Every structure is written in structure tokens, then in C-alpha cells.
Amino acid sequence: QVQVQESGPGVVKPSETLSLTCTVSGDSITNYYWSWIRQSPGKGLEWIGYMYHSGTTNYNPSLKSRVTMSIDTSKNQFSLRLSSVTAADTAVFYCATGSRQVDVFDIWGQGTTVSVSS
Amino acid sequence: QSVLSQPPSVSGTPGQRVTISCSGGFSNIGSNAVHWYQQLPGMAPKLLIYSTSYRPSGVPDRISGSKSGTSASLAISGLQSEDEADYYCAAWDDSLKGHVVFGGGTKLTVL
Numbered sequence: 001q002v003q004v005q006e007s008g009p010g011v012v013k014p015s016e017t018l019s020l021t022c023t024v025s026g027d028s029i030t031n032y033y034w035s036w037i038r039q040s041p042g043k044g045l046e047w048i049g050y051m052y053h054s055g056t057t058n059y060n061p062s063l064k065s066r067v068t069m070s071i072d073t074s075k076n077q078f079s080l081r082l083s084s085v086t087a088a089d090t091a092v093f094y095c096a097t098g099s100r101q102v103d104v105f106d107i108w109g110q111g112t113t114v115s116v117s118s
Numbered sequence: 119q120s121v122l123s124q125p126p127s128v129s130g131t132p133g134q135r136v137t138i139s140c141s142g143g144f145s146n147i148g149s150n151a152v153h154w155y156q157q158l159p160g161m162a163p164k165l166l167i168y169s170t171s172y173r174p175s176g177v178p179d180r181i182s183g184s185k186s187g188t189s190a191s192l193a194i195s196g197l198q199s200e201d202e203a204d205y206y207c208a209a210w211d212d213s214l215k216g217h218v219v220f221g222g223g224t225k226l227t228v229l
Binding site: 035045047048049050058059060061071094098100101102103104105106108109110111 | 120150153155162163164165167169174202204208209210212214215216219220221222223
């Protein structure tokens, strides 16, 4: 069974770039579409985007100008970069995927909290 | 403001049946399947219903999903204390080259 674990810096300064990594175990990263989903404190879920190992990406239109995703198949890792962060980007970030279809997430990481603060 | 609209909260007593609504538009619920997630406090979301009405293995059959037009519903019968959680609907939206949209979430309280 595939498992995922997010990792990141914890705190990022305003205007800087947030970088997160999702490490995949139990299966090849090439077998799934990979998404990042975030949840601001006390708020709902927001899909950031997905990527496939072929290089195919699809980003949330509201974040597209600031988002870059990448996959390292040699390390079985999936990464997110979010530029020009503000306090509004403070959230728990989840790495998620599924075996059914690209918009169904039945595998989630535990999430990593990122605070944007000077 | 979420693209899909859910009531902020619903409540019920043990054994009761409750429903959570999810309202969208033609580009999302009206054209695509709806999925539901349960999030317990401090935990990652868990897939509860996919493709509008299908349950993943391990989800009890007292939980069901349905859709009509641009609205969907999640029903939980035989309410139990462990059902107290936040519930989110989600769907693919065909607008702007396509993307995933979520509802704002509904807090279910078991009285």
C-alpha cells in the first residue's frame, strides 16, 4: 500500500518561496497522479494542483501564477514550490493521490504545517 | 468563498439519519461526479464516497451519496458518536481548463 509523507520548513518569511516535498513509499511514484491540497487554519480544503511523472501538470487557476510542481522519479518524491507567499498562505499542506481517477484522493499524507511569518 | 456550497453545520442524535447538501453549478456537479471526505479533528481527510455514490472498502453502508442536477447529498443513517467530524464535498470543474473544487465543509455534531 502506497504511503506518503510531507516535509517542509515549518516557517517561511513573507515574499519568499515555500518549498515542500512529498516522499512516496510502497509503490512507484510513476503509477499515480499527485496532488497538493492545503487547509488554512479553521478553513476548508483547497486544491493546489496535480502532476504526473510525464510532466503533465494542472494548477488551481487562483494559484497558477505562483505554483510550480515537480517529480523526481529517482527519489520517488513529489515537490511543491509556492512563490511570493503571504500570511494568507499559512496552512497545513497535504500530499494526496488515488488509484481511481485524478480527482479522487484516497491516499493522504499526515500533512505539514507551514506558517508565513517574519 | 468556496465554489461548492455546504451548510456550515448539521446535527443529529444517535440513531438518527442526517443529510449534508452540496450545491454547485453546471460546470462541476452538473457535469461530473461528486466525492465526499470525512475529516476527524487533527487528522487528514478520508475518502468516504467517490463517483457520487460508491463507497471505498471499509466504509459502512449506512453512509450513502446521491446527486440530482447541480446538487449532491451525503446521507448518514444510524448516526454514531464517531461520525462527529467535518465533511467536505468535491468535484472536477470543467471551467478554466479544469480543476478540482471543494465545498466549504460541514461540521456534523452528534448531540
